[in-house]
Amino acid sequence: MTTVDGPSSPGGTHPYALWDAAYVLGSLSCAERREFEVHLKACPSCADAVTDLGGMRALLSQIDRGYVDTLDEPDGYAGLPPLRDELLATVNTRRRRSRAATWTLAAAAALAIGLFVASQSNPMVVTPAPQPSQASALTMTPKKPVPLTATVTLTRRAWGTRIEMQCTYEAGPMDVDYDGDEASDKLAMVAVGRDGSRTELATWTARIGMPASLGGSTSMPVDEIASVQIISADAGAVLLERDL
Incomplete structure (x- = not known):
């Protein structure tokens, strides 16, 4: 795995663009970790990236140790693309499920708010119980x-x-x-x-x-x-x- 050199790492729109994976995998130093956590509070894109990679550590832990050892052999990289594709497919599936759940909760919340607003603004939504017909004195x-x-x-x-x-x-x-x-x-x-x-x-x-x-x-x-x-x-x- 390629490590991150620090805040000057190239390839992103800002110095912290490539820190997300290193943060999730625990590759940052203590000082870099604190620095990146301060940055996460003000950067939604990096926060989303960290969230998306949240399950990567658990996925990597499922790789067989013997398979990892073969990666140093000349032909060891032959099996890497299938593994990478499998990991990416799993991550994408989890992303879709997470987003679907988020949209479901958002839709339910919007519906509840809409019903509340409608009941406040439209007197026909809640119909009062009929009152007895009373004539004047x-x-x-x-x-x-x-x-x-x-x-x-x-x-x-x-x-x-x-x-x-x-x-x-x-x-x-x-x-x-x-x-x-x-x-x-x-x-x-x-x-x-x-x-x-x-x-x-x-x-x-x-x-x-x-x-x-x-x-x-x-x-x-x-x-x-x-x-x-x-x-x-x-x-x-x-x-x-x-x-x-």
Whole structure:
């Protein structure tokens, strides 16, 4: 094997161009090795060359010692070209495998980055779970001269309808006589179906100046509810109503 004389060796684009093989095979002196390692940090081409030759030491160790001894004989060089070709073919195969693995990893990384960027920039990539269809709050209409105000909100669900109500008792006790019966501050929220059915959703006691937040559910779909009412729990009189 031809050794390297040092940084002034000819044949390359810079003084270190032929140091790669000597470095891999351990032929450099300690000072030259340190010098070349400093150079490798700033020279990608030399670093790649060292990487490509990384398996050469292991390949050379597989050569039979008896074969090496014949190289000094006059006809010993006859077997050298086949060995050289075999080594070069092995090295080239390893290079191709290494490059293929590198390209595979790079492609996988690029795909992962592309998917991440796409998910950030394209809202259609990640589809949020569908939210229940909820209408805005609807103001209820008084049916009797009572000091009540209320709004009602209906939310469509897969199993039926969720109904929320906000109600405020604004004045003194309800002293109005409903249909000949005594007035009462006990109230109820009722859902009236288009088929005439009635479902009581909640009951409560009205308190002066105190808002009440009620909620109830029914298996009736929104489309089958004709109206929502607030009634006097005792007399059954309709105090407020929202037609749908």
